Amino acid sequence: MSGHGQCKVATATIMGTEAIPVEVQVDVGPGLPSFHLVGLGDTAVQEARERVRSALRASGYTFPNARIVVNLAPSPLRKHGTGFDLPIAAGILVATGQLSPQSIDGAHLAGELSLDGGLRSVPGLLAHLIGARDCLKTFIGPTQATKYASSLPGINYIPISSLRALDPKKRPTHIHEQGTAIRSDSCSLDLADIAGHDLARRALIVSAAGNHNIMFVGPPGSGKTMLAKRLAGLFPDLTPRESLETALLYSVAGFDEELYLAGKRPFRAPHHSCSLTGLVGGGVPLRPGEISLAHNGVLFLDEMTHFAPSALQSLRQPLEDGVITLVRAEGRISYPAQFTLVAASNPCPCGYAGDFQHPCKCPPQVIDRYMNRIGGPLIDRIDLNLRIDRVDPSRFFSGAQGVSTAQARTAVMSAREVALRRDGCLASRLSGKQLHRSCDLTESAEGRLLDFAAKQHLSGRAITKILRVSRTVADIANVQRVDTEHILEATVYRSTTGAQS
Known part of the structure; x- marks a missing residue:
């Protein structure tokens, strides 16, 4: 495992009902141990540092004892929400050699991490899926994405329930799963x-x-x-x-x-x-x-x-x-x-x-x-x-x-x-x-x-x-x-x- 490296991960921030593409740029390099997050992120984005740190350790990975800089590009665009947790964690893992770059190649990642390494849904998950489809990327995110399958033809996604499932060896063997159709109850007011x-x-x-x-x-x-x-x-x-x-x-x-x-x-x-x-x-x-x-x-x-x-x-x-x-x-x-x-x-x-x-x-x-x-x-x-x-x-x-x-x-x-x-x-x-x-x-x-x-x-x-x-x-x-x-x-x-x- 190399302690230093760089990685770029595709994700998005939600504006209105659109997923605006954002690139998470991770640099792990020499220097005093620190974790800097730049790129106009709101409070929830800044708090990702603590969630990512705990989730990595709880999932059996090593949190690097190095200087970590995460840039959310483009920098002038304001970013909101906890959906950046997963792409930030994935970028650190790839940059430090704990995860192969091929595991997230051509993928759009989004999801909130819990302190034990579990993956939670985020507001605008459907917008993330549509954004990934429009950019011809595979979506990697919470298992809640499965329910959208029947409504989004042409979408490729990999549902994962935890940070450990980012490892291809621990992923589900399928990429696309047809969601179960939900029937609308007829109106009881006559x-x-x-x-x-x-x-x-x-x-x-x-x-x-x-x-x-x-x-x-x-x-x-x-x-x-x-x-x-x-x-x-x-x-x-x-x-x-x-x-x-x-x-x-x-x-x-x-x-x-x-x-x-x-x-x-x-x-x-x-x-x-x-x-x-x-x-x-x-x-x-x-x-x-x-x-x-x-x-x-x-x-x-x-x-x-x-x-x-x-x-x-x-x-x-x-x-x-x-x-x-x-x-x-x-x-x-x-x-x-x-x-x-x-x-x-x-x-x-x-x-x-x-x-x-x-x-x-x-x-x-x-x-x-x-x-x-x-x-x-x-x-x-x-x-x-x-x-x-x-x-x-x-x-x-x-x-x-x-x-x-x-x-x-x-x-x-x-x-x-x-x-x-x-x-x-x-x-x-x-x-x-x-x-x-x-x-x-x-x-x-x-x-x-x-x-x-x-x-x-x-x-x-x-x-x-x-x-x-x-x-x-x-x-x-x-x-x-x-x-x-x-x-x-x-x-x-x-x-x-x-x-x-």
Whole structure:
């Protein structure tokens, strides 16, 4: 064994959802025994010195009594996390002749070392795998990588459970192992379990069919939350591309992503005390927030008026563009955030404005101030706005069964297929000439829309919202041209007054 030498090991640091290539350069040479780590590593990276030292000794290797310098190149790039432990340890072993260079040749390494030499997973493991595949390298890292195999065709990886397994003689004999397919559980919340609220249930179907944002306003106990929680079950399963996008976000955030690899759509319901950073993302290092974790799924804001106004207004860009861009000292990072918003709110501070059973105690100016916390620009981005009132108790015992989630989901999937085949996108993303061409209004439908717009003094944005919703309603009915009945239904979803049953 030679005590001195050099080695270069390929790895990456996570920025946003991308694995940015980093080269770990190790030099073990003469001088006073020391261990220097340079290259703009954060605290977790600097602590790798102690983890690597203990892991090497616990694994039966010799920690060199020499001057060790580890450079993480490129140096100007900030590096985060504990994923550098494994490549640093491997570089020291190769540089000191305790491990053959061929054992890590053409490989991308990442993983956190425990003090006993075991290997742990790291946030962004999926991003590391994708980065290794794109660079045509074999990934060597934690055994948790196995679960991604079926979702990443063309990936070569060697799962290891400890530092000792870096030795080819102690590795598994296979390079690629097919992961076990994970099945997504069907949604246990069924639309058929809801008594009454026929129009609200129909609105949920329209919302899912066209990815339309929806808001329920009503008194406490009227069923707003119950309805909102059933929206996610109406969507079709994630496509393979969407599954990978969603799982990647959960991976870099350090959360379990297995359900999303299986096709389950995310449903996020942050508490109204959620901070701006928690909602849109941020922190050190940067991590995706709730709106990005809801990507390709549903974001439910219960008690919407209780959220901080700054947090609510931060939703405007992602609702419009489907992406959130965070600008910090370390750089500019964008996370995907294409979600369907479902919001619920009381109509006033006491909760009973417009209720027939409980008198409201709030002055008109207090009610206006309460609802204005949401803000007009955000309301403009919500296509479906319904008033929800309590259901008559007799409906609970009528025995009447409405449309089930399974039936509604079939209708939603059919409508989405029609829209995607015709326009390449869902109705909520249509605008301008493409929207008018897609709707192809009949003469009577155009007349009805113009009459309604004149009476209600609607803006161009409001008319666009009605056209988008009516296009989705027509797709559910599998009708090519938008007719009067579709316009009429779309106008119903603009009202926040009146009982819904």
